[in-house]
Amino acid sequence: xxxxxxxxxxxxAMMERSTRFISLSGLSxxxxxxxxxxxxxxxxxxxxxxxxxxxxNLESLGTRELINRTLLTGFIVLILTLSSAYLxxxxxxxxxxxxxxxxxxxxxxxxxxxxxxxxxLFSFALIHEGYFHLxxxxxxxxxxxxxxxxxxxxxxxIKNLGxxxxxxxxxxxxxxxxxxxxxxxxxxxxxxxxGSMMYYKYD
Amino acid sequence: MKGNYDKAFExxxxxxxxxxxxxxxxxxxxxxxxxxxxxxxNLASHLRNLENQGYIQVEKSFVGRKPQTNYSSTQEGxxxxxxxxxxxxxxxxxxxx
Numbered sequence: 001x002x003x004x005x006x007x008x009x010x011x012x013a014m015m016e017r018s019t020r021f022i023s024l025s026g027l028s029x030x031x032x033x034x035x036x037x038x039x040x041x042x043x044x045x046x047x048x049x050x051x052x053x054x055x056x057n058l059e060s061l062g063t064r065e066l067i068n069r070t071l072l073t074g075f076i077v078l079i080l081t082l083s084s085a086y087l088x089x090x091x092x093x094x095x096x097x098x099x100x101x102x103x104x105x106x107x108x109x110x111x112x113x114x115x116x117x118x119x120x121l122f123s124f125a126l127i128h129e130g131y132f133h134l135x136x137x138x139x140x141x142x143x144x145x146x147x148x149x150x151x152x153x154x155x156x157x158i159k160n161l162g163x164x165x166x167x168x169x170x171x172x173x174x175x176x177x178x179x180x181x182x183x184x185x186x187x188x189x190x191x192x193x194x195g196s197m198m199y200y201k202y203d
Numbered sequence: 204m205k206g207n208y209d210k211a212f213e214x215x216x217x218x219x220x221x222x223x224x225x226x227x228x229x230x231x232x233x234x235x236x237x238x239x240x241x242x243x244x245n246l247a248s249h250l251r252n253l254e255n256q257g258y259i260q261v262e263k264s265f266v267g268r269k270p271q272t273n274y275s276s277t278q279e280g281x282x283x284x285x286x287x288x289x290x291x292x293x294x295x296x297x298x299x300x
Binding site for chain 1: 215218219222223225226227230231234237238288291292294295298
């Protein structure tokens with residue numbers, strides 16, 4: 001018989017590896033934050049510059065062209081984020097010799113993306129109905145809920161990131177004039193902080 | 204001494220299988236194979252061993268046209284594993300004092 005300490009460690013490791021997706025790369029969080037900051041900087045420029053007062057130009061959000069440009073920026077940010085998260089996490093799972101596509105990663109992704117996809121569709125409904133000022137709030141809230149939901153199946157710290165996004169989303173819901181700022185703080189700054197913390201801790 | 208050292212979990216593959224089934228409601232054959240990195244025959248014989256002891260149960264189904272074999276732990280298996288854990292913990296405690 002092996003030492004009981006070793007045996008318990010073995011049991012714990014198997015329980016973790018079979019339920020948790022541990023290959024999420026911290027670096028991809030930092031990159032996601034940088035993309036989001038660049039994107040929101042561009043949108044800020046289109047909406048507010050040269051006037052710098054918040055909430056003044058909100059009515060200009062109604063123009064077709066601006067909405068299309070903002071949506072396109074959002075999509076580019078999303079695609080860049082997803083592809084760098086995919087590539088970096090796959091690299092990490094190779095390094096740690098764990099399977100990237102496993103029951104635990106599938107569970108993680110489905111718990112994360114069910115709220116996120118419904119949030120995306122909900123945001124389209126908001127655009128369709130003309131409630132442009134609530135889009136930042138709704139994307140933040142749904143993303144936060146998705147993260148809190150998915151935290152059961154990956155490293156636990158992601159829960160705090162989720163709470164942060166949720167709080168910023170609720171602030172943006174009550175103060176739509178700060179929506180873009182909240183969005184930049186949530187998707188940009190919080191991702192960078194969280195990603196670098198994870199990078200130093202686990203990578 | 205509390206708990207009971209269970210011979211069924213003496214083998215490391217069986218210990219791992221049971222650990223996985225304690226925290227997952229179901230786990231299928233191929234996922235076991237991926238995670239444990241063992242051969243088909245080896246895995247199958249350990250699974251059968253646990254099944255014969257009444258610690259796990261098997262459920263065969265089809266996903267599309269592919270057969271899938273799902274395993275889950277029985278109540279008996281869970282309490283046996285719990286007793287095994289208690290035994291290990293007590294052993295550690297006693298060695299400390």
